[in-house]
Amino acid sequence: MATKKSAPKKKTDNNLSPHIKTFWKIFAGFILLIILFFLLASWGVFGSLPDETSLENPEKNLATEIISSDGKTIGKFYKENRTPVPFDTLPDHLVNALIATEDVRFYDHSGIDGRGTIRAVAFLGSRGGASTITQQLAKLFFTEQVSRNKLQRGLQKIKEWIIATRLERRYTKEEIITMYFNEYDFVNQAVGIESAANIYFDKPPSQLSTVESATLVGMFKNASLYNPVRNPVGVTNRRNVVLSQMEKYDYISEKVKDSLQALPLNIKFTPQGHDEGSATYFREYARHFMEDWIKEHPKPDGSKYNIYQDGLKVFVTIDSKMQEYAEQAVKKHMAHLQKAFDEQNKKNKTAPFRDITEEETKSILNSAMRKSDRWREMSNRGIDEEDIIKSFKKKVPMRVFSWKADIDTVMTPMDSIRYHKSFLQAAMMSMTPQTGEVKAWVGGIDYKHYKYDMVKKGKRQIGSTFKPFVYATAIDQMHMSPCDTLPNTIYTIPTGKHGLLQPWTPKNAGGGYGGMVNLKYALANSINTITARLIDRVGPQPVIDLVEKMGVDTEKMPAVPSIALGTPDVSVYEMVGAYSTFANEGVYVEPILIQRIEDKNGTVLYQNVPKTKDVISNETAYVTVSLMEGVTQSGSGSRLRGTGREGSAVYKNAVTGYPYNFTNPIAGKTGTTQNNSDGWFMGMVPNLVTGVWVGGDDRATHFASTAYGQGATMALPIWGMYMKSCYADEDLNVSTEHFKRPAKLSIETDCSKWREGNSDIEEIPDEFGI
Known part of the structure; x- marks a missing residue:
């Protein structure tokens, strides 16, 4: 029987070429897909991309720089710094x-x-x-x-x-x-x-x-x-x-x-935050200056400059080192002085206020409440006034000022108002009298917590620092000499004279009267009766006219004899400008703070032009300066020489930086107002005039005694420490020379020579050479 042959096996195809072709097709497709994806992205299908112009000129928010006279950036205005x-x-x-x-x-x-x-x-x-x-x-x-x-x-x-x-x-x-x-x-x-x-x-x-x-x-x-x-x-x-x-x-x-x-x-x-860094109060002044300037000076295309985005450069007169020394002096002295003030207030039931009623205290606090940022913000949100007042009585977490460091605490906003009013304030300005360039500006003790600028905005009674204007008027009108003498006796200006409704009889601080004193001694020791005699002779209006020419706002200054003792309210800014007239040989130069403004490409947009005015003769200016030199030689400013009441416990507790031991010529004047609410010191060397004010946020915040509350204790130490630092920095070239003497001086200032023809005058103190 024939057997059936099995079917032949199919031959296995080992040819991989179709798979390779498929792989490369997929790979090529993937590459093409990536290329297409990139093309679609570049065409903006997945979101816009910058065009050619944007790439060439990418938009930026460029800060405006404030550049000091010594080339240092001391602040910026910015949205992005x-x-x-x-x-x-x-x-x-x-x-x-x-x-x-x-x-x-x-x-x-x-x-x-x-x-x-x-x-x-x-x-x-x-x-x-x-x-x-x-x-x-x-x-x-x-x-x-x-x-x-x-x-x-x-x-x-x-x-x-x-x-x-x-x-x-x-x-x-x-x-x-x-x-x-x-x-x-x-x-x-x-x-x-x-x-x-x-x-x-x-x-x-x-x-x-x-x-x-x-x-x-x-x-x-x-x-x-x-x-x-x-x-x-x-x-x-x-x-x-x-x-x-x-x-x-x-x-x-x-x-x-x-x-x-x-x-x-x-x-x-x-x-470099707006509340931090150097010259914070000055930077705020500069910001307002820039905002006002921008309104009047548009760009060439008619649009307005933006100080927060356009990268402007503002070149100012402030010297960064002198500003640093000024801030250090204020901080060191005020922290020390505050300890003495707090110690006095431990037993003061109305602290930090004195000599006012409970109703007056409530009025001060309520007024501060309504002026606060919290009140304004809540009011802007439409919150009912009654609810706003209630919120000031509820405890909330907050950060408060202290001289060591800000403190995180919990208290009611009303308590925080009272707490912050317990701190003494200070203001200081320093200026080159020949150019008007302001070199240092300290508007308060801490800008973050106390934004009100006491250099230019704040005006307080100036006490005896006003007296040199009275003396200068008498020298100018009557050719009086520092060596001329007047009786130191009680003096009354009667009703009707100079428009007085009541007779005016000023008293000397400490009650010292008697004998004849020369003008140099009288100013050095701030004798009120002598100043009263002088203003009675020259009249109040000529004195007002003089200070107005020196840059002081006199609109609210009454033409009455009492202005001689410093009753008007004047700012530190005005006082420094006015005193600079004496140091600048009788020529007033308006204080300069902004030198020039440039755009981001260096094009000058603004250049300051100094404003000057001849006010008094160089002879009157020099004689007045000579009078004020007596203040630091043997008067209320003698602590600058190391001859003050250093043995006093009060002095040691309240004054920092002593001894100063200055030996160079210094002209100046201290000032103390009623109830010790304000302490002043105006100090001058030939190329630098500096004014210092110290006091409470309210006049009711003050020391209990003149020993602490006088200008020589409250304000003078700041000047002393500041000048010590300036002299230690030789690059600043602060003068140690004598004030410039006029070539022709017809008024005698050397009282030792004057005495030769007046040897019968025994009452004049020997320290003034008489």
Whole structure:
């Protein structure tokens, strides 16, 4: 039987070519899809991209800088605290630190690092990311906030790649690095490397050391996390990583790396917030000046300048060192004086007020309540007045001022008002009399808590600091000499004279009367009866006319004899300008604060032109200065010489900085008002006039006794400490010379010569050479 043959087996096809072709088709399609995806992104299908103009001129909010007379930025006006700097001001080690840490192949790629991208994809980012400096700049410039959605973040990444390649085509590598440094937000209101260097190290970028540069470059990883103020340990560790990267790529040696890593962080935090930093009160004055100036000076196209965005440069007369010395003097003395004031108030049931009724106290507090920011904000929200008042009686968390540091506490807003009124205030201004340039301006003890500027806005009674104007009028009108004598006896100006409705009989402080005294002694010891005799002779109106020519607002100054003792309210600003007339040989120069304004390109938009006025002769000015020199030689200002009442316990408790031991010529005048509410000192050397006021926020806030409340105790020490610092800084060239004597002087100021023809006058004190 024949057997059936089995069917032959089908031959296996081992040809893979169709599969390979399919793979390449899919791969090519994938590549084309990616290209199409990039094209669609570049065409704006997934969201707008910047056009050619935007890339050439990326929009920025540039801060307006306030630049001191010695070239230091003392403040800014900004929405973003950014001030661009050019590449040539960036030190090499700063640029090297950035490249070594962020993008070591920066100079080899065209915006996208292919090797880095493949590595990041292959190892899922575990061995570092692939983002180049150019991509990071693209993200800072043009893309919205980074999304947490993976799809959206992918789209953002594609946009960054496209923008990065465009940036590389249009800018040099140096320009890209510069833009990156200028754009990055280093937190704490430090946008850009210029702000960061000044805020964290109090120096410009050009002066950064290698270790400081590494600290700032380390913040590029995550500025919020590596914040030098809040996380110094983390910042130190990150800085050391940057230094290791610099050593790895041969920018520094291993030995240098090890030595730098061992250094402390040495952050010198210098915040530039509107409430912080140097010259805060002056900066607010400058802001108002700029706002007023902008209204009257539009751009060439008719639009208005914006001080928060246009990158203007405001060059001011303030000297950064003198401003620092002024603020230090105010802080040191006022913290010390406050201790004495608080000690006196321990047994004062109406503290911090004195000599007022309970109803008057309530009136002060209620007035302050209605003027407060809290009241204004709640009123603007439409809250009923009764509910606002109730809110001031409920305890809330708040931060209050103290001389050691701000205190976090819980109290009612009304209690906080009373608490803050318990602090004595101070104001100070210093000016070059020949030019009118204001060199220092301290408007209060702490701008954050006390925003009212007592230099220019605040006006208080000036006490005996007004007397030199009376003496100057008498010298000018009657050719009187410092050596002329008058009887130190009770003096009454009768009813009807000078328009008086009642007779006026001033009393001497301390009740000292008797004998004949010369004018120099009378002014040095602030004898009221002599000043009364002088104003009776010349009349009140000529004195008012004189101070008006010297820049004092006299609209509310009554033409009555009592102004001679300092009853008018005058500002520190006005007093310094007026006293400068004496030091400037009788010529008044209006105080200057803003020298010039430039736009971001350096074009001058405003240039100050000094305003001057001849007020009195150089002879009258010199003789008045000679009178005021007696105040510091053997009068109420003699503490500046080291001859004050240093043995007094009161003096030791209330005065700081003693002894001052000045030996150079100084003219000045102290002032103390009724109830010791205001203490003044006006001090002059030939090229610097400085005025100081100290007192309470309200006149009811004052010391119980004149020993503490007089100008020589409250205000003079600030002047003394400030001038000691100025003289110690030889670069400031503060004069130690004599005041300029007129070539022709017909009035005798050397009373030792005057005595030769008047030897029968025995009552004149020997210390005045008579």
